Amino acid sequence: MSRNIRILGTGKYLPSKIVTSEELDRKLGLKEGWAAKKSGVKIRHVVDGEVNSDMAVKAIEQALKNANMTKEDLHCIISTSASFDQPLPCQASLIKEKMVFKNHPIPAFDIDSTCLGFVVGLDTISYLVEAERYKNVVIVSSEISSLAINPNQHESYTLFGDGACAVIISKSSKEETSSIKTSLIETYPEGVHMTEVRGGGSILHSRHYSEKNKTEYLFDMDGRAIFRLSSRLINGFMERLFKDSGLTIQDIDMVIPHQASAMAMKLMRKKLDVPEEKFMSIIENHGNVISASIPMALHEAIVQNRIKRGDKVLLLGTSAGLSLGGLVFEY
Amino acid sequence: MSRNIRILGTGKYLPSKIVTSEELDRKLGLKEGWAAKKSGVKIRHVVDGEVNSDMAVKAIEQALKNANMTKEDLHCIISTSASFDQPLPCQASLIKEKMVFKNHPIPAFDIDSTCLGFVVGLDTISYLVEAERYKNVVIVSSEISSLAINPNQHESYTLFGDGACAVIISKSSKEETSSIKTSLIETYPEGVHMTEVRGGGSILHSRHYSEKNKTEYLFDMDGRAIFRLSSRLINGFMERLFKDSGLTIQDIDMVIPHQASAMAMKLMRKKLDVPEEKFMSIIENHGNVISASIPMALHEAIVQNRIKRGDKVLLLGTSAGLSLGGLVFEY
Structure with missing residues (x-):
């Protein structure tokens, strides 16, 4: 069950708008310090007009940079997000659109297991990378919960944040133990x-x-x-x-x-x-x-x-x- | 790139309610015969209270029967639908709930590529079956478009139908050429x-x-x-x-x-x-x-x-x- 997979680069993107737990205490009429204490979250980033695909592209760009690659080096794009820009088509194709490729028809599709999307996506696609179906694969999770959390559920309302992260994997070379x-x-x-x-x-x-x-x-x-x-x-x-x-x-x-x-x-x-x-x-x-x-x-x-x-x-x-x-x- | 995969059984489910193209001609005020001629569809089945997971379970049951298996023989459930019961959690977990397992915590997750979901799901998961990560896998697509088609777009309104289909795959034995x-x-x-x-x-x-x-x-x-x-x-x-x-x-x-x-x-x-x-x-x-x-x-x-x-x-x-x-x- 071992697979010779190596992480080549990772990239994170957080939207610039920050909401502090003090702000949430005030907004929700909670006792001072409740939000930070209950959730353990002091600040969270939230979108301000950005959608999932915008953040995904930013995270992928950073991952490519950290892997010392260009987007043309990718062979497959997997979106593993639970939230999405729109119900149809799949999120990965909307991300691929914003990456603006020229003559590079690599596949883009989604794997979804809610909060475990990234783990299930990495686990699943690693077999295709090991088998050399795809050489370099980017797996990206981009999540917006701020538009769908319920202010009457204080526990979840104070817990969640928005943002995206991308990870590029490839098959390890014979000299590598990854x-x-x-x-x-x-x-x-x-x-x-x-x-x-x-x-x-x-x-x-x-x-x-x-x-x-x-x-x-x-x-x-x-x-x-x-x-x-x-x-x-x-x-x-x-x-x-x-x-x-x-x-x-x-x-x-x-x-x-x-x-x-x-x-x-x-x-x-x-x-x-x-x-x-x-x-x-x-x-x-x-x-x-x-x-x-x-x-x-x-x-x-x-x-x-x-x-x-x-x-x-x-x-x-x-x-x-x-x-x-x-x-x-x-x- | 060859994978030793064999289809063990398939199952189809169509909701009992039927809509004929003549009915659509009348409903949309179209010339008699327009819907059937334009779309090539004479009848389509549409849900009447059923949701995606209900149809998926019925299709899986028939696939299991055709494969001469019980649900306990499955090792993974993949939902490859574009439409869904609800945005969260993933569709496969809602299907698994309705299959009512006892102590059988096999994974259930989604692979989505819109109309190609089944092909991408089969293609992807075949590598995990070939590598013996999962022995018997059911891939199920269950789709409801009747709730989301636009009566002002006659072409798509007369084209789509609802229903589900499940396919069970496993690794071929040495004697099998599948x-x-x-x-x-x-x-x-x-x-x-x-x-x-x-x-x-x-x-x-x-x-x-x-x-x-x-x-x-x-x-x-x-x-x-x-x-x-x-x-x-x-x-x-x-x-x-x-x-x-x-x-x-x-x-x-x-x-x-x-x-x-x-x-x-x-x-x-x-x-x-x-x-x-x-x-x-x-x-x-x-x-x-x-x-x-x-x-x-x-x-x-x-x-x-x-x-x-x-x-x-x-x-x-x-x-x-x-x-x-x-x-x-x-x-």
Whole structure:
């Protein structure tokens, strides 16, 4: 199950507009300090006219620069976002349009697993890169939650942020030891309604939008229930993830968790018995950026020199669905 | 690039409600016979309360039966639909919920390339099946366009139908010759706005829905422009698809095209120089069912004994994006 995959470059983009937790306390009429304390988020970036594809292109441009490549070196574009510019066509084709290629008809399509989109996308497409179907692939998550969070759900309203992150992968050369060691995705439908946006599809088309049902078109999350279910599942999941890999959690140099919430991350870290310095948190100044959270934390770990070539890294998270996902790689 | 993949079973589901082209002529105030003549569709099935996940489950159940399997034999569920029950979570997790598993946490996630979703999903996931990451995988496309087509666009309003189709694949045994021979996906953003639903995402949230802008939330298609662009691209695409495969279009026993429209299919068939009996059309009694069209036509080719084990089959289509996709397999 090992795949000879190497990360060539990563790029992050945050919209320039910042919303502080103090502003949210005031806006929502909360006790001073509530938002920062409850969510662990001090500031989050939010879009101001930009859409998902705009941010995705900026993140890809930075990833290309960091990989010392041009866009013409890419052979496939995968969008792994949960939010989107418009329902149709797929997000990747809208991103490709804004990248402005000339005679470079590489495929662009989407892989979606909500917050785990990036992990599932990387896991899936790595087999095609290993098999040399595509040489250089960019995987991009670009998320906007600020347009769909519910001000009456203080917990999620203060938690989320917008932004994008792109990661370029290729097959390792024979001299390189970079590789994906093991990965596992599991879906538990008992949690499928714990995180959702119910309105805007076939169940409830936009034409039914009204003042009365408007919250149906907004993000609805039961953070406590998700955490309870994830906590119950995580130990068994970790066993199955590491099984046959010859590795244990002690071999991991850095855990890159989904930035679900500061509290959930802290409890999960303790449950996994991982020291703080080996557990990447960027939630304080990013918030939870849905599927862009994991690649953003990975990007920060790389640019802050908290991981180096040869290190073993674990990407780990949960997503609406409810899915658990883990992927171990040597950087 | 060959992958030892075998189709174990297929299943189709059509909602029971039927709309005839005569009914549409009357509803839209068209000349008698216009709808059937223009679209090539005599009847199409449309949902009457069912949502995408309901139809997907029915199609999967039939595919399991035809494969002589139970749902517990599955190791991964891929939804490849362009339309969806609700924007979040991903469609596959909503399908998995309705399949009602007990202690079977196989992953469920989405791959989306609009009308080519099934082809891109099959192409992509085949590498994971070949590598034995997942043994038995079901790929399901379940589409509802009837809720989002625009009665003022007669061409698309008379063309589309609803329904679902599921295909179960596994790795071929050493004695079996079933395999994917070659495949190619290309994306041409110059066609990205020729087929779209602009409202319902970050660009135009459902909250902005109004009587004035309501068509923004409906399907908008420029069939003529799509056909012109596809026609210009198809010959080069076919050359690149077959290159290095050792095959030509003459080796193909059956072409399974996207059921774009009767006219487009006829012209494309002539351009490819494929005789009528080797070109599967089900549009007359299904309409264009977005990403479910190709697997449905494949399903019909199998159940009507128009392809047999050992035959070489070409899946071929275009999708919003604009993407072209082709995949050749030995059944």
